[in-house]
Amino acid sequence: MSESLAEIGEEEIINRLKRFMPxxxxxxxxxxxxxxxxxxxxxxxxxxxxxxxxxxxxxPQDIGWRAITANLSDLASNGVDQVLGITVGLVAPxxxxxxxxxxxxxxxxxxxxxxxxxxxxxxxxxxxxxxxxITAIGTPGPLRLQRSQxxxxxxxxxxxxxxxxxxxxxxxxxxxxxxxxxxxKALKSKAILAHQRPMPPLKALRALESCxxxxxxxxxxxxxxxxxxxxxxxxxxxxxxxxxxxDPKKIPKNDDWPLGSHWDNWCINxxxxxxxxxxxxxxxxxxxxxVLPNSKxxxxxxxxxxxxxxxxxxxxxxxxxxxxxx
Amino acid sequence: MSESLAEIGEEEIINRLKRFMPxxxxxxxxxxxxxxxxxxxxxxxxxxxxxxxxxxxxxPQDIGWRAITANLSDLASNGVDQVLGITVGLVAPxxxxxxxxxxxxxxxxxxxxxxxxxxxxxxxxxxxxxxxxITAIGTPGPLRLQRSQxxxxxxxxxxxxxxxxxxxxxxxxxxxxxxxxxxxKALKSKAILAHQRPMPPLKALRALESCxxxxxxxxxxxxxxxxxxxxxxxxxxxxxxxxxxxDPKKIPKNDDWPLGSHWDNWCINxxxxxxxxxxxxxxxxxxxxxVLPNSKxxxxxxxxxxxxxxxxxxxxxxxxxxxxxx
Numbered sequence: 001m002s003e004s005l006a007e008i009g010e011e012e013i014i015n016r017l018k019r020f021m022p023x024x025x026x027x028x029x030x031x032x033x034x035x036x037x038x039x040x041x042x043x044x045x046x047x048x049x050x051x052x053x054x055x056x057x058x059x060p061q062d063i064g065w066r067a068i069t070a071n072l073s074d075l076a077s078n079g080v081d082q083v084l085g086i087t088v089g090l091v092a093p094x095x096x097x098x099x100x101x102x103x104x105x106x107x108x109x110x111x112x113x114x115x116x117x118x119x120x121x122x123x124x125x126x127x128x129x130x131x132x133x134i135t136a137i138g139t140p141g142p143l144r145l146q147r148s149q150x151x152x153x154x155x156x157x158x159x160x161x162x163x164x165x166x167x168x169x170x171x172x173x174x175x176x177x178x179x180x181x182x183x184x185k186a187l188k189s190k191a192i193l194a195h196q197r198p199m200p201p202l203k204a205l206r207a208l209e210s211c212x213x214x215x216x217x218x219x220x221x222x223x224x225x226x227x228x229x230x231x232x233x234x235x236x237x238x239x240x241x242x243x244x245x246x247d248p249k250k251i252p253k254n255d256d257w258p259l260g261s262h263w264d265n266w267c268i269n270x271x272x273x274x275x276x277x278x279x280x281x282x283x284x285x286x287x288x289x290x291v292l293p294n295s296k297x298x299x300x301x302x303x304x305x306x307x308x309x310x311x312x313x314x315x316x317x318x319x320x321x322x323x324x325x326x
Numbered sequence: 327m328s329e330s331l332a333e334i335g336e337e338e339i340i341n342r343l344k345r346f347m348p349x350x351x352x353x354x355x356x357x358x359x360x361x362x363x364x365x366x367x368x369x370x371x372x373x374x375x376x377x378x379x380x381x382x383x384x385x386p387q388d389i390g391w392r393a394i395t396a397n398l399s400d401l402a403s404n405g406v407d408q409v410l411g412i413t414v415g416l417v418a419p420x421x422x423x424x425x426x427x428x429x430x431x432x433x434x435x436x437x438x439x440x441x442x443x444x445x446x447x448x449x450x451x452x453x454x455x456x457x458x459x460i461t462a463i464g465t466p467g468p469l470r471l472q473r474s475q476x477x478x479x480x481x482x483x484x485x486x487x488x489x490x491x492x493x494x495x496x497x498x499x500x501x502x503x504x505x506x507x508x509x510x511k512a513l514k515s516k517a518i519l520a521h522q523r524p525m526p527p528l529k530a531l532r533a534l535e536s537c538x539x540x541x542x543x544x545x546x547x548x549x550x551x552x553x554x555x556x557x558x559x560x561x562x563x564x565x566x567x568x569x570x571x572x573d574p575k576k577i578p579k580n581d582d583w584p585l586g587s588h589w590d591n592w593c594i595n596x597x598x599x600x601x602x603x604x605x606x607x608x609x610x611x612x613x614x615x616x617v618l619p620n621s622k623x624x625x626x627x628x629x630x631x632x633x634x635x636x637x638x639x640x641x642x643x644x645x646x647x648x649x650x651x652x
Contacts (some may be wrong), residue, residue, distance in 0.1 A: 042411075042413055043413070043447065044447060045415070046415040046449045047451075048451050050453075050454075051451055051453065087368060087369070087370035087461055088370070089371070089372040089415065091371075091372055121368065121369065121370060122370070123371050125372045125374050125377055126378065128455045129453050129454045131417065133370070133372065133415035133459030135370060135413055135461035137368065139465075
């Protein structure tokens with residue numbers, strides 16, 4: 001039987017939500033984290049219906065899963081060791097059905113079971129628009145990845161192919177741009193999965209940590225490609241004061257990705273890929289490419305203004321990401 | 327010159343926000359907290375325009391201040407020692423003027439300067455409705471206040487008078503219910519200030535910790551009255567499995583609070599008072615009333631179903647709070 005949030009009432013909503021946070025806050029408004037022996041990393045991300053997800057393309061479970069992926073991807077791109085937990089701020093209109101809230105929390109749980117961490121608590125309120133604000137807390141590992149840590153001479157490496165999530169979105173929206181004779185069935189399924197069930201790059205981070213040449217210090221530039229590959233590289237350039245040179249023959253497309261400029265654009269600007277984009281000493285980069293199957297060197301950093309240029313023509317890359325928050 | 331968020335663009339918005347978090351995340355998506363030697367308390371609160379604030383009654387600065395107060399009040403009602411910091415999830419429609427965002431952050435800063443803690447980071451997105459999701463992190467003090475820690479025989483004590491914020495809201499809305507010959511100018515100003523610039527009960531918590539009789543253990547039931555005095559007592563009853571008996575002659579009104587049932591109702595159900603509502607051994611309660619000027623014993627806990635009754639008639643208190651989130 002379907003019930004709207006207004007019918008259920010706040011008290012009962014809170015009661016029902018408690019079963020999602022057995023290790024976190026229950027009666028009280030604050031959660032106590034028991035196991036801090038180290039510094040912690042903290043991150044907050046907001047996902048808004050219409051901007052970050054739509055009911056046409058994303059089930060409630062997928063919304064919950066993707067919210068966790070977005071936050072853990074941010075933690076991973078700063079070198080998280082263990083995910084301690086998250087808090088959930090959830091907003092929905094009064095007429096929202098309970099099944100939606102439950103679905104979102106189920107997706108959150110599924111993701112946390114897979115990637116670690118508990119629901120520590122949260123808040124729930126009515127509003128015109130569905131919205132999730134997640135704060136994730138984790139302990140830092142040996143490598144503090146930062147955007148500002150790239151230096152000239154570094155190789156640029158991505159942990160995986162790009163554009164799949166953008167293609168998945170287009171397929172789910174029956175966007176005519178997604179029509180191509182070159183699209184294999186396998187690529188279609190992979191793209192839809194990449195959009196609905198993206199993975200935070202935790203395995204890639206573990207691989208990166210495992211293959212550092214002993215003589216090198218724990219220094220690497222890094223971020224994730226949640227706003228697209230070009231935006232990620234741009235962020236590295238700006239924070240580190242380097243110029244990035246990308247090899248147009250090495251942009252990290254999926255094996256059977258179609259040819260054409262609009263497909264190239266989806267690859268480099270599609271967004272929500274949640275891969276690591278790294279700036280590494282060449283030795284470390286070579287090791288990573290050996291141990292991480294889908295990783296790829298895409299270019300290098302050099303002295304210069306904080307721009308991105310193509311290596312063949314030295315033309316600047318100015319195209320913007322599809323993904324705008326405003 | 328006024329600029330809307332859509333005109334400024336996301337990149338510049340993020341740049342402008344960075345100056346509000348000099349000790350937190352700047353280039354990256356995650357903040358590192360440096361000083362954990364203890365467990366931490368974590369709390370998330372969401373404030374939505376229309377539900378928790380309106381532009382008629384609350385300036386952007388006041389919204390920021392009140393968001394911090396709401397979160398720190400939650401931390402205080404669980405026994406926080408030091409406030410380490412907060413993250414801010416901010417949502418606003420694209421046409422929102424930058425001045426609004428800046429005002430909110432200025433209010434946040436003002437409050438943190440007063441009460442401790444830094445802005446550790448956050449996220450910003452467009453949405454139909456203005457909204458703040460704040461996560462606050464703090465270290466726990468010696469007393470872990472919890473709703474479940476009340477026991478029969480405890481006295482019920484509030485750290486201050488109630489209803490002022492509700493009256494302030496009514497005055498700001500020119501609500502005819504706020505008209506009374508009995509309303510002094512001083513009470514009016516105090517009520518408006520209580521609504522626009524509420525204080526988290528950190529001083530009350532310090533007083534409570536300072537006056538514990540040496541022989542007693544660190545055990546007390548407690549919560550804050552953000553959703554009204556009756557709701558706070560109800561939460562204590564429910565979590566602790568006790569019946570609360572309130573003395574109608576002792577409800578914690580301001581000195582010159584008008585007489586009448588609707589005024590009584592605003593006092594006990596108005597909400598957003600952000601006082602501590604405590605369940606304490608009588609010895610500790612008596613000490614607190616001595617050291618904390620506005621605190622007041624309002625009743626006691628006894629064995630029984632988790633209800634609230636009036637002490638004179640033994641009638642149940644069933645009135646509900648004005649303050650509904652759904």
